[in-house]
Amino acid sequence: MAFRTVGDIITEARVLLQDVAGERYTDAQMVQALNEGLLETRRLRPDMYRDRLSNVPQYTTADLSTYIVYEQMYVPALINFVTGRIQMQDDEANSDGRAVVFINTFLSKLTGLG
Amino acid sequence: MSAEFDRLIADASVHAPGALPSGIEAELFMLLRDFLQQTNAWQMGFDLCIVPGTRCYTITPGNGVAIKSLLCLFDSEDIDKRWVTAASMPTPGTIMLARDPSLDACWVAQCSVYAVDGSNPSDCKRLIPSWVLSMYYDTLFQGLVGRLQTQPLKPYSNTQLGAAHLRAYYSGRGLARATVARQNVHNAPTWGYPQAGIANVGRQRGV
Numbered sequence: 001m002a003f004r005t006v007g008d009i010i011t012e013a014r015v016l017l018q019d020v021a022g023e024r025y026t027d028a029q030m031v032q033a034l035n036e037g038l039l040e041t042r043r044l045r046p047d048m049y050r051d052r053l054s055n056v057p058q059y060t061t062a063d064l065s066t067y068i069v070y071e072q073m074y075v076p077a078l079i080n081f082v083t084g085r086i087q088m089q090d091d092e093a094n095s096d097g098r099a100v101v102f103i104n105t106f107l108s109k110l111t112g113l114g
Numbered sequence: 115m116s117a118e119f120d121r122l123i124a125d126a127s128v129h130a131p132g133a134l135p136s137g138i139e140a141e142l143f144m145l146l147r148d149f150l151q152q153t154n155a156w157q158m159g160f161d162l163c164i165v166p167g168t169r170c171y172t173i174t175p176g177n178g179v180a181i182k183s184l185l186c187l188f189d190s191e192d193i194d195k196r197w198v199t200a201a202s203m204p205t206p207g208t209i210m211l212a213r214d215p216s217l218d219a220c221w222v223a224q225c226s227v228y229a230v231d232g233s234n235p236s237d238c239k240r241l242i243p244s245w246v247l248s249m250y251y252d253t254l255f256q257g258l259v260g261r262l263q264t265q266p267l268k269p270y271s272n273t274q275l276g277a278a279h280l281r282a283y284y285s286g287r288g289l290a291r292a293t294v295a296r297q298n299v300h301n302a303p304t305w306g307y308p309q310a311g312i313a314n315v316g317r318q319r320g321v
Binding site for chain 1: 269
């Protein structure tokens with residue numbers, strides 16, 4: 001699967017969340033987590049937004065088919081963040097430990113060899 | 115320029131896994147600016163139409179290029195390219211003659227230049243002559259990898275290795291500076307006979 005759009009990333013995160021049908025988490029929640037991931041990326045890796053340091057792209061549920069502005073080799077890290085961020089929600093289906101693993105994976109991929 | 119430029123980016127990518135091509139280009143742009151400013155490797159001659167009674171002249175390089183320093187001011191008909199008169203450049207691009215010229219003449223201001231168009235680092239592909247990258251490839255590679263590896267909190271951060279690469283770069287930059295001072299002539303003497311009208315010892319040495 002090629003990760004080209006906002007929807008592609010959310011779809012892959014849903015696989016890790018075991019919510020392929022989209023019944024447990026809404027698109028709005030997923031996109032919000034994605035937007036936070038982009039802001040975290042800007043904070044940790046400003047070189048990825050060199051030309052738009054004060055204008056990090058933010059998306060809405062209307063942008064699911066929009067091409068995402070994100071370096072391809074770091075898309076797996078972003079998927080980890082979205083998954084971890086959603087897992088942090090106070091929900092009976094979630095596990096804090098799993099959330100921490102995903103978030104730490106995101107951090108280590110962006111700032112280390114992961 | 116493009117092939118050598120792309121090769122340098124690719125070689126640096128191998129030593130900096132996870133680095134973005136645009137980030138490498140930006141570092142290369144800053145590296146080339148430092149290299150050209152420190153070595154005077156890239157030089158241009160600017161024609162000056164000398165008018166009696168006028169001591170101040172302005173020279174303008176092309177778009178995206180800036181003047182670093184005045185290396186020599188010689189008569190266009192002088193094959194030895196000796197200084198014609200004492201001159202200074204208080205601001206880059208403005209040449210001040212020490213004395214009023216007495217005759218019409220055509221002089222050439224030899225200046226070192228560097229690329230400044232930072233809005234698009236890829237422009238150094240277009241601006242900088244290809245021989246600069248070919249001739250100093252290894253030195254620039256060391257500097258580029260060193261700069262990348264000394265960045266904080268990146269997958270390719272490695273302070274110790276980066277410092278080693280930067281030491282190699284500084285050494286290569288020093289050699290390049292000496293080579294340029296000798297006009298790329300092997301074993302050329304660094305001294306020269308005193309030149310009329312110049313009190314600056316550095317200029318007499320050709321530095």
